[in-house]
Amino acid sequence: MLPPAPMSATTAGGFLLVLSIVLPVAGVLLAFALGDRYVRLVAFTIMPLGLAIAAALVLALPRGGGHLVYLLGAWPPPLGVALHADGLSAVMIAATAVVIPAVAVYAAPEFRPAAAARAPAAFWMLLLAIWGALNAIFVGGDLFTLYVALELLTFATVPLVSLDGRAETLQAALRYLLFALLGSVLYLAGTALLYGLYGALDIVLLSRRADAQLGTLIAAALMTTGLLAKTALFPLHLWLPPAHAGAPAAASAILSGLVVKGSLFIVIRLWFDVMRGLPGFAAAHVLGALGATAIIFGSVVALRQERLKLLIAYSTLAQIGYLFLMFPLAFDVSGDLKRGGALAGGVLQAISHATAKAAMFMAAGSIYAGLGHDRITGLNGVARAQPLSVLTFALGGVALMGVPPSGASLAKDLLLQAAAETEQWWWTILLQAGGVLTAAYVVLVLAHALAPPDKPIALRGAVPRICDLAALVLALCSLLLGLMPWASYLPIPQGGMSNPLGIDALSKLLLPVLGGTVLAILLSPWPHPLALNAVERMIAPLRRACLGFGRLVEAVDDVLRQWPAASMSLLLVALLLGTLMFAGA
Incomplete structure (x- = not known):
């Protein structure tokens, strides 16, 4: 701290x-x-x-x-x-x-x-x-330094998305830039309000001076909303899928693994340092609700994607939602914000996501380079042709499911412990469902990759072994993060670190995989080798209903990624957060 x-x-x-x-x-x-x-x-x-x-x-x-x-x-x-x-x-x-x-x-x-x-x-x-x-x-110690660094991050990332110079990637980069600038305007407006009220922007000074007056609450709502737009939390994900669609695999790995963590880190600083004494209990539950919606929404849309890269992009949307569950769980039963296990779990999940998702995007890039496409239904037999790439994707996905000794497993344990201590049982359901939904799109991809090909695979070009090894190292890092001595740096409560290699590790793998297999069969519209014909006939009515739900979610996503809906969502989130903070005061 x-x-x-x-x-x-x-x-x-x-x-x-x-x-x-x-x-x-x-x-x-x-x-x-x-x-x-x-x-x-x-x-x-x-x-x-x-x-x-x-x-x-x-x-x-x-x-x-x-x-x-x-x-x-x-x-x-x-x-x-x-x-x-x-x-x-x-x-x-x-x-x-x-x-x-x-x-x-x-x-x-x-x-x-x-x-x-x-x-x-x-x-x-x-x-x-x-x-x-x-x-x-x-390492920024004041809110304006953080603003400058965040803008530098944005202006360095935008051209990275459009390196190939094609019209669609330039359009995606401009969309990202304009929406990020809207977030910047909100953040800067809040910063100016705080400076006018307290004559300082240093985080430590503000943590001692800030009180629950109207200007402070407006500033907190504006700054939080602006940062959510840069983080691409649902429903402010206008820019995320297009940015990933045409970007190089290395750029997507950086964008998903690291860039969105910059704005998330400032949200953490804002809430756990500057706003620690402000009335944010109800607003934190709004952040948790948006995160929970992102988990379900992003996972369902991911299962409906035809391209592997877009599947991973919508998986990022879901995982970003997972990160925001720490905010309501950080409030204890008396309504006070604590820097405890929930914060540690959220940061660990962010680190696990950074390493695993970067590895998955890199693996997808290698598969695209080898096959000349990344259509999920065309991946049959790629596990034999590109075993290291498929292994990397699998290990990254297993790490994100929360299987010990991954960092995501330890993060999930800490968040579950926080939910039990604060008597917020409803978040436990979302935490457990998150692993199952993650397993669904990982199982879907692996089922195609491991299936026998319809015809012999002819690779378009050999992928350098060093590329696959670099991605594999990151996937292994994510899978082994639970073994690191995190208690020296994060506020992990006593007894918060369970044995990462205990007997329950097998159940933490089997249950999500089994549940994910069922969801992959029910929600994915593409023909896949997971279900036998007899099973498909038995579950046909249920699958039709699930596919209808998936189409509805995808239609909502199409609307939310239009400028009018995205702008209205930005305004509504800011108003909702500000209103709840004011009501709490």
């Missing part, structure tokens, strides 16, 4: 916070100065150094009393700007430092320097810029 009072001096090891931002930015400038020919070399020189800085920060944090501070210009807040790092910052910086080099290794064969192409040079500079912007978000 952040220090209880503003620090008057830089702490030992505080310079690591500056290095974590300066190093990627210096890499961008150096690559620009040296030219396209050396840009990839610069990136691969910077990345081991960035990983070393992240490791040093993780090791230095316990010795610094759980927080590190660096005062820019030696001026303490509110006159100066401070960089802060606590356990949440450390684990997010470490996760970013693992995912970005893995994606870089995967992307290296595709984005080789070429005399006639600017996309490779742009990719490597944008990748470093995203890394620097994310680190600035994770």
Whole structure:
């Protein structure tokens, strides 16, 4: 957690916070100065150094009393700007430092320097810029610094989505940019309100000064809504599926695994630090309800996708919803917001999603490169032709289901424990359903990949082994995250970490897989090898009803991804959050 009072001096090891931002930015400038020919070399020189800085920060944090501070210009807040790092910052910086080099290794064969192409040079500079912007978000100590870092993240991500220059990808990038800018306007308006009320934007100072007056509640509602738009929480997911549809696999891995975590991290800072004493109980349940809807909505639409990449994109929408269940669960029975197991579970789920989803997008990219398409019904036999890619997808999916010893399993246990302690049993149902719904689209893809092909598969080109290995490493990281000593950095309650290799691990795998198989049969409209003809005839009426429900959900999704509906949803979410906070006060 952040220090209880503003620090008057830089702490030992505080310079690591500056290095974590300066190093990627210096890499961008150096690559620009040296030219396209050396840009990839610069990136691969910077990345081991960035990983070393992240490791040093993780090791230095316990010795610094759980927080590190660096005062820019030696001026303490509110006159100066401070960089802060606590356990949440450390684990997010470490996760970013693992995912970005893995994606870089995967992307290296595709984005080789070429005399006639600017996309490779742009990719490597944008990748470093995203890394620097994310680190600035994770260590930013005041709300305006976070705004600047968030905008840098947006402007680095937009061109990454449209690297190929095709009309549809440019349209998707512009859609992302415009909606993200709407979110930025709301966030900046809230920041200006807080500065006018309290004369400070430092998070620690605001946590001590902010009270439940009308201006503060309006600012909190505006800032939260703006950040939800950038995170693509349902129903504010206008930009997410189109951005993934045509982006390179490496760009999708970064966008889904890391970029949406930047705005999520600021939401966590806003609620658990600045707004900790404000009346947010009812508003937090709205966030939880939106998250629960996203889990069901995203999973159903994912099961109806014809393309593997779009299936994973809608899976991201569902998993983002899973992250927001931490907010209502963080309130205890007396209505006070606590930095306990719910917060730890939400952050662990975010890290697990970052590694697993990046690996799944990379695996999908390898399958597309090998087959020349990613149609799910055309994947029959790909497990034999591209075993490492399919294994990576499977391990990433199993990790997201919450099977021990994955990080998602530990996160789920912490959230379930929080639900029991706060007597909010209804969230338990959603937490358990989340694993089953995740298993449904993972089982659907694997059923096709493992089925015998109708005709021999002729790969369009050989996928470099290093690409598959980079993706596999990330999937294994997600699957083994539950074995890490998280209690040193996250507020995990006593007894919150169960044995990740216990006897219940088998049941945590079998039950979601069995339930997911049933859902895949009922909700997927495409012919698949999961059901025998006799079984299909028996469940035909139920399947027709489920398919009708799926068509309805997909039609709602088509409406919500239109500008009028998305803009109205943005306004309604802001009004609802502000009204509930005001009523609570």
